Amino acid sequence: MFGISTFEPLRENQRGGLALVNGNVYVPYGSHGDNLVYYGWLLGYNATTLSQTSVFNSDPGVANSFGGIWMSGGAPASDSSNNLYVLTGNGNFDPANLLWGDSFLKLSTSGGVAVTSYFTPSSQAALNFGDQDLGSGGPLLVDRPGTPQANLLIGGGKEGIMYVLDRANLGAFSTTDAGALQTLTLGNSIFSTPAYWQNTLYVAVASEGMSGHLTAFAFDSTTGLLNPTSTSQSSAVFEFPAPTTSISSQGTSNGIVWAIEITIPGAAILHAYDATNLGIELWNSATNSADQAGASVKFTVPTVANGKVYVGTATELDVYGLSPN
DSSP, X not given: OTTOOOOOTTTEEOOSOOEEETTEEEEEOEESTTOSSOOOEEEEEETTTOOEEEEEESSTTOTTOOOXXXXXXXXXXXXXXXXXXXXXXXXXXXXXXXXXXXXXXXXXXXXXXXXXXXXXOTTHHHHHHTTOOGGGSOOEXXXXXXXXXXXXXXXXXXXXXXXXXXXXBOXXXXXXXXXXXXXXXXXXXXXXXXXXXXXXXXXXXXXXXXXXXXXXXXXXXXXXXXXXXXXXXXXXXXXXXXXXXXEEEETTEEEEEXXXXXXXXXXXXXXXXXXXXXXXXXXXXTSSGGGOOOBOOTTOOOEEETTEEEEEOSSOEEEEOOOOX
């Protein structure tokens, strides 16, 4: 039966980050180790009173439901109109019955949460069958005013294909992926959220058992899309899961791309790369024993605030800043 499902804390697991949008906190859910039956829930709460304001289920009421909102710890993205954007994982796909497995979703938050636009790859059935979650990666919104493609949504998953979509119309489903503005095959799985700075997209890829690089792609000023030939990549490789990066800068200069290397069960390693050339590593926390971080935790993201970089680990919170010397 469609449209009937119950939130069960035993089965659901908060996998993604939180999003604070228009006075509401949105909490995404996947599962505990794919133990059935679970759904892709997105629950909204008033940030002041903590009263529940909305409930969304990406794959409701089917015996074999999934549709988890995993995104490797990434949070839902939001735009200036308070729309939310998420990627879902393996699950049923049937828009007529509001089943949104392996899809990009644009969600209105006015009067509850509801799908207003979507994109689903032509390979959805194969992704679902082969445990190739589209939603292993997170969504990135890129605004480039005055360019041919001014408002973009970018992301991808285990299949290793990065999709570039128009936020005004995500493109729905077609057998040829005609609704996507661009598809870019990266040759490795995406378990991260891309980052953007100064006309450049940064993304790290790595499959289980196969390492990959942190890579930069530039936008073409004529087409407004990504040049498929990378501009630079890190010399170091990252094991699964490749990191979601953060970027610090002084306006349009001195950009630094921060990435956490996971070495489970070893220490996390914080890397700093020149944003104009990822082949230049400026520093990493493994160089000096005094800079060593705590034990690695997968899907952690460096937080940059007030001139410092914060790294969460299994045993401690590490804070990095300029050396007094």
